[in-house]
Amino acid sequence: MIRELRVSGFRILKDFVWEPKEGLNILVGANSAGKSTVLDAIELVTRGSIRGQGARRSLSPDWFNKDIVDAFFQELGGPLEGMNVPEIKIVAVFSEDWRLARITGANDPDKKFKDAPGIYITYSVSPNLLPQFLEECRSIEEAGGPFVLPTDYYDCSWHIFQGDPIVRRPNGVSCTRIDTMPEPRSRAVDAYTKSYVGEELDDDKKFEVASRFRQVYAQVDRDILAGITVNCSGRGDLGLQIDRSPRTDWTNSIVLHRDGLPLYALGSAEQTLTKCAVSLENADSESILLLEEPECHLSYSWLNDLVGVIADAASEDRQIFVTTHSPFVLNRLGLDSLSVMAEGNSPRRISDLSDDTVRYFKRLSGYDTLRIALADRAVLVEGPTDELVFDWAFRKARGKLPHEKGIDVIECGTSHKRLLELAAALEKSGIAALRDNDGDDPDYWAGLAESHLSKDRAFFCGTPEEGKTIEPQMVEANRDKLKTLASIVRKRGNSTDKLEEFMTNNKTEWALRLLEADMSESEVLDIPSYILNAINFIDPAPESAENE
């Protein structure tokens, strides 16, 4: 298994180091955080190819990190020494394994490991071509761009830590990428079909099939094609015949089908699942499996099946890398496999999540755990009322809604503790949890989650004297403006009579009215103190605002 992956200069991965875990690794991050680039890097370094095309020929200018390329073109005018010619380097270090002894050694290009199995691939300008390369880049620079590197000067080299260059993937290292994109032909499935045919048919059968194909070819040639001449403008006429080259060998014409429908004509869901199953069937048990956003093109129930297949396949020997945007996939596969990445930075791996919490989210897979993983700052509230009131309060205090300042307000029922544990395991800062006191002392609730709290993660509760839930808290905070409160939250009239009872009975409704009411009116009201404290915690007011 890959113990450490180092990538530099490759797309958004400028200087990337990651220690994935054994078995399953779930990589989450915002769009363009570099998740697929991580999978690409793993595929390149372990297979020497990407999506079926050789590493050498696949290189394209956009593979180079843009910052590095721009900086390089800027420096071009300066002295030659110390010039940083953009390079790509991907290093995979494996954990100690006698099966990988052949690729073991001290030739770690970064000199970090003294005795480990590993592979690395680099793209760099060969020294003898450097002058021409720089010349070419200067002319690009003088022409004013676009600043695209001339990749034809680049050499691709693939080495093992033993020191030898390699051209083929070493024994004991294998990697399969499962594409969930629907595609006309999948190489993995084709290869599987071919080998299956090879095993199922004995030699006599194979000869017979080949012979019948030849008969048909000959018949078509004789009866139909022979009558056609192709005019070749004065160079003598040409005829037509069926291609007999290996390209059209009959074994290439055999595909899998279900009820007469070839696999590529089936729905994408079935395609994906079949491809996944076939790849798992074929892949060595010590292989690496790459899976990109399995939730795409799959409905809920198919996804459920696929996730089951993946979870079963992960083992000590088989390392699986999954990228996802789906909290469902994340929760079902187990939060303890989570690594979070942002903008090409080395991912943060989750640590110390209790088995109990992992099980909890596996079962209740609807929770938006992904939001807390990805949020810069998050506020955990119980339900819709609390969310709406917090939005209102935040807008009153800061002039903007929370999400406009990058704060995610997440409803979590009463699972604050679980989510705080997740946040703590991810070392998230800027988490405020708000909850009703339900008649207990705020310290009681904070105490329950205490081990997950820190100066950056805090619990906020109203005091019991000010009411058990958010409604009495709101009423208590606006004791002297009850008429205004009533006029806003009630559909009709502004009776303060049984206001608290009304609000409690019309929970979401009153909060929605509060948020949607004319700001000049609603902002006269006061914010319950625990909510205000939470706002000041999550988004400390600038000093000038404080003084006003």
Next chain:
Amino acid sequence: MNDAVVAVAGWGKTEELANAVAREPNPERVLVLTYTETNQREDTLRIFQKTAGTKRHASVMGWKAFQLRDIVRPYLPLLYPGIRLRGLSNRDVDLDQRPGGAARYLTRDGDAYPSLLGKLTLDAIDSSKGAAIRRLERLYDSIYIDEAQDLRGNDLCVLERLLKSSIDVHIFLDPRQSTLSTAEKDRKYKKNYPNAEVIKLYREWEGKGLLDIRYENETHRSIAPIAALSDIIVGDELGFGPTVSIVEPRGRHDGIYIIAKSDLNRYVNEYGATLLALQKSEKYGISDSMNFRKSKGMTRDDVVIVTTGPIEKFLTTGAALKPVSVCSFYVAVTRARYSVALAVENPERVFRSIADTSSIWGNLSIQLLY
């Protein structure tokens, strides 16, 4: 368990090695090492004959390629960081220049000097703090070494490290045939264990419990008189014991002959013998001769040896040959199945000396031709 088979020429080392390799349960975890390319080819073919049809094969490699690929290359960064190893240099180190550091072992282009590769390998093992040996242990269950008498200098220290590893090392050697050296310019062990005396080092290892030595003195190639001649050439100071021939004479032109160098051409034509010489054959008017040392490993019915001055002196007076000449002469003589002719300047004198039963030649029967 490690062992060394010390076998006379003609015992069938290659055959025995091929049989042993073919019996290995996990051939892909077996490595066969030998110094010369000729032997690598021979071993590969012989093993392939025994294992034809199987999918998994042992790998046969040159001793130096093994050192480069499996020890030096993987761990050189720990010894000489930043130096890129390319391959093996065709020219050897010039020790008169007193090169130091990496320059002692590697050319400027990163090619290793052949003579000091053993020392470089040993240094790489040491700087890896055992990792290099651990890596080998993971790769191989057994390592076979053919013609191990060629291993010299620090290559013997590398061999000792292998003996101390958990890998089973099986060594085949004939110290009497010590005509080549993997480490020409390496002074290690040169004085104490020259040529055939390398057996003393193996015996020390046996004393330390590093290996068991087995002596195989039966020749399947040469008839008794030839075996007897070869024993006299080697002498018995090193205690190899007498060679036993199990080959029946063919009944015509068997045994040992003395001829004049001037009769070489006539003899070769008459008996179809293969000419073995130290000098170029044109000198004797024969187009096809072979160097003594290069003849190692081959078999011929009839052989004619053009003796050198020191050899003729040895034949006439019993004056000791240089250790290296002993080995070359031994190799040349033991190529023959049925007849060995010694071409000398003064046939009568040589004949008289050997016929004298009180000399070192004992009852060796020889004939003077022409």
